[in-house]
Amino acid sequence: MLYGAGNTFYERAIRLHQQHADRWGHTLQVLREDIAAGFWNKPTYILHVLTQELIKPPSKRAEWLMWVDADSIIINPAISSEVFLPPSDLSHIHFVGTRDHIGLNTGIFYLRVSAWSVSFLVETLGMPLYKPELELGRSADQEAMGKILSKEKGGPIGKGYREGMAYVPRTWISTYEWRHAYEGQRGDMLVHFPGLEEQRWKHMADWLDIVEMTPEKWECPLAETKYWNVTPDFWKDYRAAYELMTETDRMQREEVLSDAVRAAARDLKTILETEADDTEKVKKARHRLRAERDGKPVA
Structure with missing residues (x-):
């Protein structure tokens, strides 16, 4: 312009x-x-x-x-x-x-x-x-x-x-x-x-x-820049988080999930939509949702 x-x-x-x-x-x-x-x-x-x-x-x-x-x-x-x-x-x-x-x-x-x-x-x-x-x-x-x-x-x-x-x-x-x-x-x-x-x-x-x-x-x-690895890794992590979130959303429509699982899913969705550039936050939210779904203690 x-x-x-x-x-x-x-x-x-x-x-x-x-x-x-x-x-x-x-x-x-x-x-x-x-x-x-x-x-x-x-x-x-x-x-x-x-x-x-x-x-x-x-x-x-x-x-x-x-x-x-x-x-x-x-x-x-x-x-x-x-x-x-x-x-x-x-x-x-x-x-x-x-x-x-x-x-x-x-x-x-x-x-x-x-x-x-x-x-x-x-x-x-x-x-x-x-x-x-x-x-x-x-x-x-x-x-x-x-x-x-x-x-x-x-x-x-x-x-x-x-x-x-x-x-x-x-x-x-x-x-x-x-x-x-x-x-x-x-x-x-x-x-x-x-x-x-x-x-x-x-x-x-x-x-x-x-x-x-x-x-x-x-x-x-x-191949000699930072982008070579971090760009595909970013989208790989984003995809894993998005697929987990959408899978959990489908599960919610078919069965009753705990409040903790639903809260973790909401948090992950919000982070993907507003803070996906914070890769550590995305990973932590994904691990939390996975742990809640699997019934494991959240670190």
């Missing part, structure tokens, strides 16, 4: 995103016109791109869209952005994003090309109309997305949106440049510059110079 007065830093960053997309056979689209009032350009444009994909025959559609703000720079183009997506059998996940100390950050996230995503964006865009009393603050679109994703009722199948989202560890897809230092390491896919205000330009200029003039300093094949 880049419109208004020209910005050389953003243009240079977009060129690196374009090179990355070309390398991996992806299509990059850039919003260059102001199409909505206030902070609503992002969800409006994503909804446009999403519906343009959905009107295609299924065999011609993209499966996922990835949104990246213009204040992000690809520093390791040797990694495809598809590496971080959930395996195909986890088809209930439609939104893959990250959170930081403030909460949901919508600078970089994935949306599945699906009716679920259309409904999510329509509700996000409609929030100022059907909830005019809500104060959404400076980042209104981000705040609205967070509120819609937290819903447990309504939505395309009446169950809200929470069970259709998953947080991944933020530094996978959105390592931050802080005022004092970069939090990532060689091999990370990109650097993101949220919250830096006017300091953003110096930080972006420094990184752009590094990547454009000495790309070998940060480019690193997937």
Whole structure:
């Protein structure tokens, strides 16, 4: 998304995103016109791109869209952005994003090309109309997305949106440049510059110079990065927890389970929907539910 007065830093960053997309056979689209009032350009444009994909025959559609703000720079183009997506059998996940100390950050996230995503964006865009009393603050679109994703009722199948989202560890897809230092390491896919205000330009200029003039300093094949093991392990653990939770849910419909089992199942469900990026918490909640079901003491 880049419109208004020209910005050389953003243009240079977009060129690196374009090179990355070309390398991996992806299509990059850039919003260059102001199409909505206030902070609503992002969800409006994503909804446009999403519906343009959905009107295609299924065999011609993209499966996922990835949104990246213009204040992000690809520093390791040797990694495809598809590496971080959930395996195909986890088809209930439609939104893959990250959170930081403030909460949901919508600078970089994935949306599945699906009716679920259309409904999510329509509700996000409609929030100022059907909830005019809500104060959404400076980042209104981000705040609205967070509120819609937290819903447990309504939505395309009446169950809200929470069970259709998953947080991944933020530094996978959105390592931050802080005022004092970069939090990532060689091999990370990109650097993101949220919250830096006017300091953003110096930080972006420094990184752009590094990547454009000495790309070998940060480019690193997937097999030599942290992603090689942690990404498949993350989704393996997520799948095990999700399958245990859904199996327990089926059991609850067929037999009476103890209060402890039902409470453990609820806790695991909440963690998968709102804190899946906390891998230790997911593992502990899964082990607790398994132990309660098996009638074993919980450590």
